[in-house]
Amino acid sequence: AQSVTQLGSHVSVSEGALVLLRCNYSSSVPPYLFWYVQYPNQGLQLLLKYTSAATLVKGINGFEAEFKKSETSFHLTKPSAHMSDAAEYFCAVSATGYSTLTFGKGTMLLVSP
């Protein structure tokens, strides 16, 4: 069975500051890992995904994430936060490309001027 833990239900940053959203996973096999973003009253949008290629994955809107097997982590970062980054972010894991996604409980990112 696979699982995802997102540390912190809310993260607050100032505009221009580093964004770091934490995700740890549990999987019995090499995982596929994903980050999604949800803006208010919308569905989820794929930010980036790791599927056993390069460990540093670049996504849309300047976000990136690094797969660290030894730490079972897949943290999401962005060097400089924008007001438009305020949203809820979900980390998800899949055991293979053929199995369903298991989502974390989400982290709400708040960006202040």
Next chain:
Amino acid sequence: DVKVTQSSRYLVKRTGEKVFLECVQDMDHENMFWYRQDPGLGLRLIYFSYDVKMKEKGDIPEGYSVSREKKERFSLILESASTNQTSMYLCASSLQGAGYTFGSGTRLTVV
């Protein structure tokens, strides 16, 4: 771009009603999924389907059923709606090995 369309953004239904939530995707994806999203609980998988007329239970299937008569359409059915089924329902589709594409969601209120 792949589009996943959920027929209603907001629904209000009465306890005991049979409720149909419709989802259509336009990119010939094999896989389709229904999740519910609740504050503090994230997304939980209700049912999924890897092919027409095929369905598999997810983590919380109780009180729900699904129908997939055509590849592009995946319907979620609440047989007898209850207040604890008030939630945001999200449909998604995917190809094997790819990420999911989500619809905009249906916010269902059962009164």
